[in-house]
Amino acid sequence: MALDDAPVLALTCGEPAGIGPELAVMLVADGTPPARIVAVGDPALLAERAASLGCRVEIRRLASGESPPAPCRGVLPVWSVALRAPSYPGVLDTANADHVLETLDVAIDACRSGRAAGMVTAPLHKGVILDAGHAGFSGHTEYLRDACGVEEVxxxxxxxxxxxxxxxxxxxxxxxxxxxxxxxxxxxxxxxxxxxxxxxxxxxxxxxxxxxxxxxxxxxxxxxxxxxxxxxxxxxxxxxxxxxxxxxxxxxxxxxxxxxxxxxxxxxxxxxxxxxxxxxxxxxxxxxxxxxxxxxxxxxxxxxGLPLVRTSVDHGTALDLAGTGRADLGSLRVAVALAAEMAQRGPARVAISTQEL
Missing domain, CATH: 3.40.718.10 (Isopropylmalate Dehydrogenase)
Known part of the structure; x- marks a missing residue:
């Protein structure tokens, strides 16, 4: 598969105080991923985390509807979702709960519109979202089920x-x-x-x-x-x-x-x-x-059970590791590899165009 033909995957950055944003940066600093990754998050936060980790990564903000480039080591395209409040590693803030949910909505919309072939999610913090007033929130899985209008996942x-x-x-x-x-x-x-x-x-x-x-x-x-x-x-x-x-x-x-x-x-x-x-x-x-x-x-x-591809890491926000440079990239690499393989099978595009979300 030519890199220009690699599937587009929306990577939500998760809880901004956790390791999600730095994992997104490390992903492209570490090598060339098997998909056209577009981070969904705050570009300034990503640039901040890259600098603090000493990663030489270009944060490339994409305009609305702009097609992401071929996968390239050291380049992280971003669909921008602004933080609601400044974020610091390891310090939770309920003010940013809506930011986290908006990143999910942007990624779902990208899959629905055909701008992305699937989505990969970094970890969020359920407690912060519940404490911010989103009663009944129980995680990515159930949020995606409801957003896609399916009975069961x-x-x-x-x-x-x-x-x-x-x-x-x-x-x-x-x-x-x-x-x-x-x-x-x-x-x-x-x-x-x-x-x-x-x-x-x-x-x-x-x-x-x-x-x-x-x-x-x-x-x-x-x-x-x-x-x-x-x-x-x-x-x-x-x-x-x-x-x-x-x-x-x-x-x-x-x-x-x-x-x-x-x-x-x-x-x-x-x-x-x-x-x-x-x-x-x-x-x-x-x-x-x-x-x-x-x-x-x-x-x-x-x-x-979704009409789109979604994978995620197998761990949580790891607030104690945020900002230290000791976060392990292994699970995110597996999540991206699996999402790319699933997207290449093709049914997601058919499902998205034929099923009402």
Whole structure:
């Protein structure tokens, strides 16, 4: 693929007091990315962070509608979204919550209009956005779901087996994919949120998008149980018997290849993972500790079920690292590489033009 033909990816800079802005700068200082990256953030802040890190990066503000250049080391094109208040590394300010949300809106609009083939998001700080008065905000995933007007989305994290070292390059193949049946819920609410219709919607999305974005012709999905030992035949909870097993049986009748429900403590072993294209965990801390242990810093978060490509880093704002120059670029590189691969498959452009957002 010629660099001039590389897909355009909108990179939102996330919480301005966190490591997002400096990761955006480091991304182009570190090498030539596999996509035409356009940062969505405050140009002055990006220039400030570049200077503080000693990165020789040209911050190139793009005019409205201006096409970004081919990927070039040391050049960071920017779609400008002004800060609402000055920002300092590690110092949160609710005044900038609207700035963060506006960067997301700009990136979504770029995908919708065809100016971008996908979006990559640096971490935001949920607490700041909630404290600023945006009640009910629970994260990127749910915000994108609502902004795109879709009923359901799936959060999936994927590791990249080729990115064991920071200088290993951009290429890689996802080795472990873990999707979540519930995301940012208190544990007390998880069981009630797992219903047969919801599981079936999520598994259909996961099956379809493994085909659509990852080229998996006949996906095989391993499904965790909710309870210890997958309920032990009803002795440790009836959710498997009453909800999960009937839901899986109906989907198998439709032709989906599903294993489980399996006890989570044995599912995440080589014997069960061999041949599985993805795992569906029932809740956030059931699946993600395993994935992050296997590949923290070389994994990315992917939102399935959207009419656009969206990937993100596998970590938070790291306020304690902001401005120190010690932020790790690994996860952002994986997120960009995966987004570029997904965008090259093409269905996003069709979906954006045919589905009302």
């Amino acid at each position: 799936v959060m999936m994290l994927a590791t990249d087996s080729a990115l064991h070292a920071r200088d290993a390059g951009w290429q890689g193949e996802a080795a472990l994919r873990v999707a979540l049946a519930t995301t940012h819920l208190p544990l007390r609410e998880v069981a009630d949120a797992i219903t047969a219709p919801r599981l079936q919607r999520l598994l259909r999305i996961l099956h379809a998008d493994l085909q659509r974005w990852f080229g998996v012709t006949a996906p095989r999905i391993a499904v965790c149980g909710l309870n210890p030992h997958a309920g032990e035949g009803g002795h440790l909870g009836r959710e498997e018997l009453d909800v999960i097993i009937p839901a899986l049986e109906e989907l198998r009748a439709e032709g989906l290849a599903l294993d489980g429900p399996l006890p989570a403590d044995t599912l995440f072993t080589p014997r069960h993972l061999e041949g599985a294209d993805a795992v569906l965990a029932m809740y956030h801390d059931q699946g993600l500790p395993v994935l992050k242990y296997a590949g923290f810093g070389r994994a990315a978060n992917i939102t399935l």
